[in-house]
Amino acid sequence: MSLFKKLFGKENQEEKVQSDNSDFKTPQKSDWKSFEELFEQNAGLSFEKQMILGDVIGSNSWQFDMGSGTISFGDALRFPVQVIGSLSFNDSSWMWGWANAKSGIPENLLVQSNELKKLGEQKQIPELTDGHFSVEEGFEHKMGMAACGLFKSKAYYCANYGQGTLVVTIDSKAIPDIDKNRYEKMLTSFPQLISNIDINHKAAFINYLIDREFQLKEENDKIEGSKDGKTITGEFDDMGRLKNLGGKI
Incomplete structure (x- = not known):
C-alpha cells in the first residue's frame, strides 16, 4: 500500500481527511513504526x-x-x-x-x-x-x-x-521561524536534501508538503500540493525517486 493511500484510506481510523471540489485532501501524518x-x-x-x-x-x-x-x-x-x-x-x-x-x-x-x-x-x-x-x-x-x-x-x-x-x-528565538508563505524555498531545499542523504524521495516529499500545510493530490506517480492558489508538483519514477520538481508559486 502506498504512503498516500495509508494517509487517506478508510483503514486508518485515526487520520482526519478533508476534501474539496478539486480532489485535494488534507491529511495527518500516519503513526511512525520505524x-x-x-x-x-x-x-x-x-x-x-x-x-x-x-x-x-x-x-x-x-x-x-x-x-x-x-x-x-x-x-x-x-x-x-x-x-x-x-x-x-x-x-x-x-x-x-x-x-x-x-x-x-x-x-x-x-x-x-x-x-x-x-x-x-x-x-x-x-x-x-x-x-x-x-x-x-x-x-x-x-x-x-x-x-x-x-x-x-x-x-x-x-x-x-x-x-x-x-x-x-x-531552540532559540534568535533563530527565525520558517516563513511558510515562501514556497519557492521548497524548490531549492528539497533537491538539496535528497542529493545529500539517502532517503525515500516520495515519502519525504509527501511529509514535507504536510508540514508546509499543503493539501495533496496523487495521480499515478505525481504528487501535487496546493495552498493559497499556489501549487508544487513532484513526479517520481517506479522506485519512488524524484524525476521532476516544479510549481506555480
Whole structure:
C-alpha cells in the first residue's frame, strides 16, 4: 500500500481527511513504526531549518559549554541545546546521550534523548533503544533531523570535534521561524536534501508538503500540493525517486 493511500484510506481510523471540489485532501501524518519512517516524516522541514541556521551562524566556529547547556558560534551567538547523542569517526558508531555515562552529561540536557529512548521502547525500535551501535554514513544527520522535527526544535547541529560529532537540537528565538508563505524555498531545499542523504524521495516529499500545510493530490506517480492558489508538483519514477520538481508559486 502506498504512503498516500495509508494517509487517506478508510483503514486508518485515526487520520482526519478533508476534501474539496478539486480532489485535494488534507491529511495527518500516519503513526511512525520505524526509525526510517520517523526520519522521512521530519526530514524535509528539518533540512529547511538547517538552511536557516546556516545563514544565522555563518562561518563561525562552535563551542559547547556543558555547564550552561549552551552552544556558541563566535562571540555573539549562544543557544540552549539538548544533547541527542554522538557519532564516533573511529568505528562509525552511534552512542546515545543517555548511554554516555562517562561524559557526565547533566540530566537536564538529556530530556529529548531519554524521550526518544522511551518512544523506542514503546514501539520496539532498536535504533532508539540500543545505547551504542554501528551505523552507516549520514546517520548523525538522520538522527538530528528526526529529533528536530519530533520535538519541533528550531534546528539541529552536528558539532565536529575531530574524533566524532556531537548531535544537539537547538531552540532559540534568535533563530527565525520558517516563513511558510515562501514556497519557492521548497524548490531549492528539497533537491538539496535528497542529493545529500539517502532517503525515500516520495515519502519525504509527501511529509514535507504536510508540514508546509499543503493539501495533496496523487495521480499515478505525481504528487501535487496546493495552498493559497499556489501549487508544487513532484513526479517520481517506479522506485519512488524524484524525476521532476516544479510549481506555480
